[in-house]
């Protein structure tokens with residue numbers, strides 16, 4: 146973030162207290178902060194007791210093997226039972242759990258009774274396919290009810306799932322299958338995107354052909370397009386539909402692995418973030434109940450995330466279902482058939498709680514006020530934001546134009562690694578400042594520290610750290626304990642280093658400023674510069690590449706690549722397009738550079754390290770900073786001169 150943007154942000158002094166009617170009925174009261182600070186572990190034990198335990202835990206936290214935590218030691222539970230059966234048993238079987246809406250307009254309501262039957266059948270099918278507790282299952286699916294059923298079926302039989310966003314490439318899927326040694330892949334024939342069918346099966350086939358660990362591929366029929374077929378493939382309707390709808394859930398240890406979710410780090414290889422059962426479900430459900438204020442008997446909740454990201458795991462599947470939510474699940478894009486699709490959905494379903502990302506909010510702002518203005522959005526009572534800092538202008542627009550000026554906004558800071566929300570207003574308690582995630586939730590410890598790891602006072606900026614273990618924290622990186630320690634716990638061994646910069650304002654509110662490592666945030670998605678660089682240099686025409694994230698009005702950051710061609714390759718037209726397509730093939734369309742600049746040299750220090758800071762200056766059209774440490778100070782002039790010719794994405 147530029148200094149100017151930062152100081153604008155910190156001049157923000159508007160304050161929005163919760164409406165009194167909201168505060169009076171809110172699930173979370175201000176006293177929670179005191180309770181949690183008086184007895185943090187007791188507070189979490191109390192939250193854990195909202196779940197059903199088959200065997201009680203005997204210790205809240207075992208931190209003796211730090212940074213590898215064990216929460217709710219000795220406790221046993223079944224996550225799927227907690228998210229589904231329990232609600233049927235308490236007499237809510239006919240409550241709608243999922244209000245599914247396909248992009249083409251097809252609708253399907255799934256009650257808790259039906260969800261229980263579907264999950265049991267799918268669990269029985271997985272068992273028939275040879276999946277055992279502990280086996281990893283890769284899920285590469287569109288946003289359809291079967292995706293949620295598949296995740297819950299895995300949880301039910303204790304087979305950790307690894308959901309791979311269906312927008313990722315075959316190669317990205319393959320590398321994630323390989324890292325986790327998944328034995329089964331669950332997918333669909335295709336998904337509906339922007340009015341057409343986007344096939345999924347060919348990418349799965351390509352990935353699985355190169356994945357010896359995979360034995361079977363389970364395919365949901367969604368779009369009805371022709372798909373190539375192999376002996377290892379089985380249709381979901383052929384095997385799931387004929388299963389018994391009863392399945393006895395097994396109680397698993399609180400620390401039994403629930404899922405692996407890959408996220409970009411500072412090296413080329415994505416990290417398999419490992420989450421376990423009891424602590425994860427405790428914090429996912431607690432935060433959903435208190436930050437989103439869910440009232441299970443009256444709310445219609447809608448989180449627009451995809452199950453391919455952690456938001457979909459924690460705030461579509463596990464947290465909400467554990468709290469007996471009724472929620473909208475939407476398959477498609479916000480502009481199909483028209484740019485008011487989201488507002489249309491909110492109006493028709495009478496959505497009360499809406500959770501989306503700043504990049505989407507900024508896009509809606511650009512599309513104009515007439516679109517939400519055509520719809521009755523008065524059902525809304527709470528709005529949420531996640532994925533990147535929300536600029537005050539977007540916050541205010543969200544509040545006024547979508548929330549009708551009366552809905553509290555919760556700006557929720559968290560990460561794939563934290564598993565659940567960590568820093569956020571409590572909607573009935575906190576007076577919010579537009580653009581600030583405000584304060585750590587009860588039971589959570591956070592600080593802003595300097596290089597030496599010393600916590601800073603109000604009015605200072607530094608690095609955001611978490612000071613205490615929390616229930617839904619990652620338990621490690623799949624297969625790489627050392628990388629877990631190195632990445633998060635080595636800079637200051639007593640703190641978890643989140644990778645974000647932050648500032649404490651004069652009142653102690655936290656302003657998250659964005660990543661301080663080589664990780665970009667594009668439309669709320671984390672992409673590492675190194676990953677895109679490796680994708681670029683794997684192209685036969687590329688000798689070297691350097692990638693930076695440049696600030697972008699719409700997407701937060703945009704990817705800008707500087708590429709040196711191999712000898713003998715002409716800087717011809719169409720090269721940038723070719724490289725962009727190559728990155729899409731290697732990683733996925735979300736990683737396509739916004740601009741590609743062909744250069745002769747890259748700015749390097751005398752020891753050969755690429756100076757990204759200077760490249761960022763160029764990419765953001767800023768005057769060049771200090772170039773005296775460069776081995777060849779003249780290269781920057783050449784690069785900066787070429788910037789104007791870099792073509793923005795077509």
Ligand code: WT7
Pocket residue numbers: 408454455456530531532533534535556557558559560561562582643644645657658659660666669670671
């Ligand atoms: C990174 C985590 C958390 C689910 C979606 C992204 C950024 C996230 C906020 C926020 C400012 C935010 C941070 C964080 N981030 N939420 N409310 N304000 N920044 O999960 O892919 O693991 O990315 O997203 O930089 O480190 P993720």
